[in-house]
Amino acid sequence: MDDRGLQVLVVGQPANRQYLSGFAHRDETAGASAGWIVLTDREGFLITTSLYYDEVAMTVQHLEPVRAERRILDGLITLLSRLPGAAVGFEASWMTVDVHRQIAEALGRAHRSLVPSDDLIGRLRAVKDAEEIDILRRAIALTDRVYSEITRWIRPGQTEREVAWQIERTLREGGAEGMAFEPSVAAGPHAAVPHHRPSDRPIQIGEPIWIDMGARLAGYCADLTRSFCLETAPPDFLEAYDLVLRAQRVAMDGLRPGLDGRDGDALAREVITQAGHGDEFIHSLGHGVGLDIHEAPSLGRSSEDVLEPGMVVTIEPGVYRPGWGGVRIEDVALITVQGREVLTGALKQPVLFLT
Amino acid sequence: MDDRGLQVLVVGQPANRQYLSGFAHRDETAGASAGWIVLTDREGFLITTSLYYDEVAMTVQHLEPVRAERRILDGLITLLSRLPGAAVGFEASWMTVDVHRQIAEALGRAHRSLVPSDDLIGRLRAVKDAEEIDILRRAIALTDRVYSEITRWIRPGQTEREVAWQIERTLREGGAEGMAFEPSVAAGPHAAVPHHRPSDRPIQIGEPIWIDMGARLAGYCADLTRSFCLETAPPDFLEAYDLVLRAQRVAMDGLRPGLDGRDGDALAREVITQAGHGDEFIHSLGHGVGLDIHEAPSLGRSSEDVLEPGMVVTIEPGVYRPGWGGVRIEDVALITVQGREVLTGALKQPVLFLT
Numbered sequence: 001m002d003d004r005g006l007q008v009l010v011v012g013q014p015a016n017r018q019y020l021s022g023f024a025h026r027d028e029t030a031g032a033s034a035g036w037i038v039l040t041d042r043e044g045f046l047i048t049t050s051l052y053y054d055e056v057a058m059t060v061q062h063l064e065p066v067r068a069e070r071r072i073l074d075g076l077i078t079l080l081s082r083l084p085g086a087a088v089g090f091e092a093s094w095m096t097v098d099v100h101r102q103i104a105e106a107l108g109r110a111h112r113s114l115v116p117s118d119d120l121i122g123r124l125r126a127v128k129d130a131e132e133i134d135i136l137r138r139a140i141a142l143t144d145r146v147y148s149e150i151t152r153w154i155r156p157g158q159t160e161r162e163v164a165w166q167i168e169r170t171l172r173e174g175g176a177e178g179m180a181f182e183p184s185v186a187a188g189p190h191a192a193v194p195h196h197r198p199s200d201r202p203i204q205i206g207e208p209i210w211i212d213m214g215a216r217l218a219g220y221c222a223d224l225t226r227s228f229c230l231e232t233a234p235p236d237f238l239e240a241y242d243l244v245l246r247a248q249r250v251a252m253d254g255l256r257p258g259l260d261g262r263d264g265d266a267l268a269r270e271v272i273t274q275a276g277h278g279d280e281f282i283h284s285l286g287h288g289v290g291l292d293i294h295e296a297p298s299l300g301r302s303s304e305d306v307l308e309p310g311m312v313v314t315i316e317p318g319v320y321r322p323g324w325g326g327v328r329i330e331d332v333a334l335i336t337v338q339g340r341e342v343l344t345g346a347l348k349q350p351v352l353f354l355t
Numbered sequence: 356m357d358d359r360g361l362q363v364l365v366v367g368q369p370a371n372r373q374y375l376s377g378f379a380h381r382d383e384t385a386g387a388s389a390g391w392i393v394l395t396d397r398e399g400f401l402i403t404t405s406l407y408y409d410e411v412a413m414t415v416q417h418l419e420p421v422r423a424e425r426r427i428l429d430g431l432i433t434l435l436s437r438l439p440g441a442a443v444g445f446e447a448s449w450m451t452v453d454v455h456r457q458i459a460e461a462l463g464r465a466h467r468s469l470v471p472s473d474d475l476i477g478r479l480r481a482v483k484d485a486e487e488i489d490i491l492r493r494a495i496a497l498t499d500r501v502y503s504e505i506t507r508w509i510r511p512g513q514t515e516r517e518v519a520w521q522i523e524r525t526l527r528e529g530g531a532e533g534m535a536f537e538p539s540v541a542a543g544p545h546a547a548v549p550h551h552r553p554s555d556r557p558i559q560i561g562e563p564i565w566i567d568m569g570a571r572l573a574g575y576c577a578d579l580t581r582s583f584c585l586e587t588a589p590p591d592f593l594e595a596y597d598l599v600l601r602a603q604r605v606a607m608d609g610l611r612p613g614l615d616g617r618d619g620d621a622l623a624r625e626v627i628t629q630a631g632h633g634d635e636f637i638h639s640l641g642h643g644v645g646l647d648i649h650e651a652p653s654l655g656r657s658s659e660d661v662l663e664p665g666m667v668v669t670i671e672p673g674v675y676r677p678g679w680g681g682v683r684i685e686d687v688a689l690i691t692v693q694g695r696e697v698l699t700g701a702l703k704q705p706v707l708f709l710t
Contacts, residue, residue, distance in 0.1 A: 024552070025550075025552075028647075029448065029449060030451075031448045032649065034550070050549070050637035050638065050675075051548070051549045051550045051637070051638060052548065052550055054547060054548050054677055055548050055551070055552075070656075070657075090452075092451065092452040092453040092456070093384065093386045093451055093452075093453040093454075094384060094451060095451060095452050096385075096447065096448055096449060096450060096451060096452070097445075097447040097448075097450050097451070097452060097455045097471070098447040098448040098471070098473070099448075100452045101447070116452070116453070118453070165527060165528075168527075169524065169527075172520060172523075172524075173520075178537075182533075192409055193406070193407065193409050193410050194405070194406045195380075195389070195406045195407055195410075196410065197379070197380075197410075282405035282406070283405065283406060292383075294387065301425075302425075302426075320405075322409055
């Protein structure tokens with residue numbers, strides 16, 4: 001905050017707030033915030049409403065709980081008005097225009113200003129400490145185990161939605177507090193849509209299928225994608241699978257501290273491009289993962305984020321062909337001083353044989 | 356749009372977007388948007404990325420699909436630059452400061468401006484048509500049925516979290532596409548926190564318990580709260596229950612077109628206040644429910660929304676006492692030409708006897 005000339009910092013983005021306070025609530029928007037953290041160089045507050053005040057007062061340490069009498073935003077403005085300092089940092093990628101206008105108007109009357117300071121907490125969050133890595137390992141181990149179970153019960157004729165629900169149920173009953181994201185199961189032509197939502201289409205023998213899933217544990221997200229065919233795989237699938245796997249291995253081998261997100265992305269993209277399929281790799285190579293399923297650092301074509309030890313990223317190259325389907329293989333890696341440690345361990349088998 | 360002097364309208368809020376297009380995706384923020392709708396007086400576009408383009412092209416009618424080559428925001432700005440008109444409406448309660456700044460800078464170079472137009476789609480959504488009401492009825496019927504099942508299997512010693520998961524599982528396996536919100540189960544002192552997150556605390560005989568739950572079906576949300584004690588209820592619970600039920604009945608009887616949100620809230624609040632418990636009713640009486648679990652109209656102390664036939668609202672008075680617990684009773688009502696129709700039908704029993 002000193003480096004940025006900020007006397008006060010306002011934090012409302014749910015993962016940032018949970019990181020600083022432990023208060024775990026997923027707000028839909030800044031306008032419907034369950035709580036705002038306000039930091040100065042010597043004080044910290046968590047302002048909330050009657051809906052959450054008792055929970056905050058009972059569970060949050062190191063921050064003074066403040067109860068807003070009516071609208072939480074009025075409470076936030078009142079608190080900010082009491083604190084000294086001309087420059088108040090805020091999260092421009094979380095705060096809505098409407099909330100910003102109301103705070104800015106009130107502060108403006110006192111000749112104070114709001115300053116975008118998005119990455120202050122995000123940069124702290126990008127580098128995980130030992131406790132966070134331990135939680136991530138457990139979320140990932142649960143996800144690996146459930147994927148291994150899937151390979152034993154999945155059958156042709158089950159719909160994408162049935163498989164997705166069975167995954168969610170097994171993760172939840174296995175100890176997940178929730179899903180890192182809605183599990184996605186995509187088969188046949190649906191597998192050409194990287195963010196496909198499971199449908200009532202039955203999965204079939206011999207068509208491209210991928211499953212993207214992750215447990216959430218104590219707030220932290222696992223993320224795993226595996227691609228396969230049931231029983232038998234056509235040559236074009238096996239070729240695409242080999243290409244994506246090769247690209248993933250090259251990227252994994254190249255990850256190390258000091259590499260930037262653009263160069264990380266390029267490691268895999270070059271392999272796929274040189275094989276003549278560059279236009280089928282229609283998304284980024286990967287993203288940081290932690291309290292948010294997508295967080296810093298980004299591994300993409302325009303990312304200037306630089307890898308550091310303690311960062312945890314997905315490595316997920318893929319190729320997608322409209323009408324045919326797609327292949328994506330995704331693992332999670334921890335950046336270490338020497339290079340990287342792959343945290344995911346689920347088997348990679350291009351063909352699942354029905355037992 | 357004409358009334359507001361808008362030539363163009365940009366829509367990104369997920370429920371607004373689903374309402375206009377059927378494209379169902381729950382974005383986390385405007386900065387990570389899966390798609391933007393752009394409307395003029397004669398054209399409509401849905402701009403998305405490769406991640407969703409095929410889904411959009413296959414399923415969305417009445418809007419022209421546009422594929423953004425890289426960043427969706429760049430694609431949106433390019434599209435807006437091509438369209439004539441000086442005033443572009445946007446959702447100030449959804450768009451983030453960061454996204455707004457980028458669009459405003461680009462439009463500003465062409466002397467065009469962004470104008471907050473939040474309620475344009477929200478007002479359309481607040482009044483439901485016959486098809487929407489039919490979906491809501493089905494989501495509510497499923498929720499009612501699962502609540503009835505709960506009353507048969509709930510037992511002392513089960514934890515709040517176990518009960519909540521069992522509810523979610525039964526709703527999902529009963530046909531819900533998802534949860535309208537995470538089911539909440541609050542027992543004993545936890546029942547004093549209106550938005551309690553289920554914990555590992557076992558529920559006990561004779562303590563205040565409430566369950567707040569709702570299925571999501573085809574995007575639409577049910578919302579139901581019931582309060583009870585298991586086996587036996589202390590006099591103070593029965594007294595609080597009677598008071599809340601009485602307040603709910605008075606509010607239900609008073610709902611009619613033309614009433615505003617403030618007066619609606621006051622109907623129940625007066626009953627509770629006159630009984631000397633006004634300071635224990637620490638939230639609003641209710642809210643509209645539809646594609647969002649909280650939408651227009653609001654029934655609260657500062658709401659100027661006016662009820663109209665076709666609006667669907669929750670009626671959920673409650674009292675909360677730190678250390679003791681709380682009572683909330685919530686039903687969903689459709690505003691009709693004559694008054695209101697209560698859509699929820701789950702039994703109200705202050706004591707559940709173990710069978």
